[in-house]
Amino acid sequence: MGLLVNGQWKDQWYDTKDSSGSFKREAAQLRNWITRDGSAGPSGRGGFKAESGRYHLYVSLACPWAHRTLIFRKLKKLEEHISVSVVSPDMLEHGWSFNTDEGSSGDSLFGYQFLHQLYTRNKADYTGRVTVPVLWDKLQNCIVSNESSEIIRMFNQAFNEISGDTQNFSPEEKQTEIDTINELVYENINNGVYRSGFATTQEAYKEAYTNLFDALDRVENILGQKRYLVGEKITEADWRLFTTLIRFDSVYHGHFKCNRQRLEDYPNLSNYVRELYQWPGVAETVNFHHIKRHYYFSHTMINPTQIVPVGPDIDYTNPHNRG
Numbered sequence: 001m002g003l004l005v006n007g008q009w010k011d012q013w014y015d016t017k018d019s020s021g022s023f024k025r026e027a028a029q030l031r032n033w034i035t036r037d038g039s040a041g042p043s044g045r046g047g048f049k050a051e052s053g054r055y056h057l058y059v060s061l062a063c064p065w066a067h068r069t070l071i072f073r074k075l076k077k078l079e080e081h082i083s084v085s086v087v088s089p090d091m092l093e094h095g096w097s098f099n100t101d102e103g104s105s106g107d108s109l110f111g112y113q114f115l116h117q118l119y120t121r122n123k124a125d126y127t128g129r130v131t132v133p134v135l136w137d138k139l140q141n142c143i144v145s146n147e148s149s150e151i152i153r154m155f156n157q158a159f160n161e162i163s164g165d166t167q168n169f170s171p172e173e174k175q176t177e178i179d180t181i182n183e184l185v186y187e188n189i190n191n192g193v194y195r196s197g198f199a200t201t202q203e204a205y206k207e208a209y210t211n212l213f214d215a216l217d218r219v220e221n222i223l224g225q226k227r228y229l230v231g232e233k234i235t236e237a238d239w240r241l242f243t244t245l246i247r248f249d250s251v252y253h254g255h256f257k258c259n260r261q262r263l264e265d266y267p268n269l270s271n272y273v274r275e276l277y278q279w280p281g282v283a284e285t286v287n288f289h290h291i292k293r294h295y296y297f298s299h300t301m302i303n304p305t306q307i308v309p310v311g312p313d314i315d316y317t318n319p320h321n322r323g
């Protein structure tokens with residue numbers, strides 16, 4: 001685990017000294033947008049027109065943020081238009097790697113050993129964390145974006161004419177509602193599990209834990225009244241929540257000490273996570289080996305023995321009652 005400083009790799013754990021033991025996630029720095037016609041998006045510069053075969057996605061199958069982008073690539077029928085490379089689940093002293101002996105697909109574009117080499121190819125003196133997902137432009141030889149919430153919005157819209165898929169997971173009329181629920185879910189659940197697991201003081205942990213379960217209770221309650229988070233149709237907000245829920249009992253409950261209860265103990269959430277898992281194509285994007293191996297083996301500060309637990313044994317293909 002580490003970061004780049006002026007283009008040099010430094011092996012270093014997250015610094016929580018300046019935030020009273022609380023984990024603060026660094027904001028993604030590379031924020032351009034692919035658009036239908038290549039015009040500039042809400043941030044960054046223009047010049048990234050949607051084209052088949054032009055873009056490459058780097059992901060980890062363990063990472064909940066990268067997982068969102070894989071789900072959108074699948075649901076929006078972009079697999080034949082956007083190629084992908086998968087890093088190894090082991091993120092150790094060199095950060096994310098392309099070691100094929102450890103479960104990576106290899107880097108099919110450049111044959112790099114480590115993901116940080118891609119970041120310095122994009123900018124030789126880059127300073128910042130080297131995170132997945134990364135969306136790469138083969139034409140201009142640069143990173144388009146390393147922010148998953150924006151990559152999924154590009155996938156939702158920009159390629160419709162190319163893929164012929166017009167499903168819309170962020171309809172305009174629902175945008176405010178989606179953004180409001182995303183905020184609750186991002187702060188307290190998606191990032192909340194990390195704030196619990198990476199806290200280095202009892203107080204910081206307790207605060208993250210309390211906010212996390214308060215938010216899960218709220219979402220459980222919403223799902224008692226509505227089929228999906230913003231109503232009768234599935235939206236981006238559901239997929240953003242799903243990638244944390246599917247990891248909850250296998251990783252966050254134990255490794256990140258989010259253990260007031262399991263997700264399985266929530267009647268609505270446990271059925272809802274099954275419905276989403278069973279959505280056509282989605283199970284193929286879930287890899288429990290990469291998920292468990294990554295967290296338990298890479299975070300040696302939390303789990304120094306690197307033992308990966310055998311359980312839990314949960315069947316996500318069981319029938320659900322969400323109909």
Ligand SMILES: N[C@@H](CCC(=O)N[C@@H](CS)C(=O)NCC(=O)O)C(=O)O
Pocket residue numbers: 001002003027028062063064065066129130131132133146147148149
């Ligand atoms: N804002 C980013 C966050 C991505 C992120 O933090 N990914 C994690 C993997 S789960 C990562 O690569 N961490 C490496 C690090 O922080 O050094 C996004 O949503 O795309």
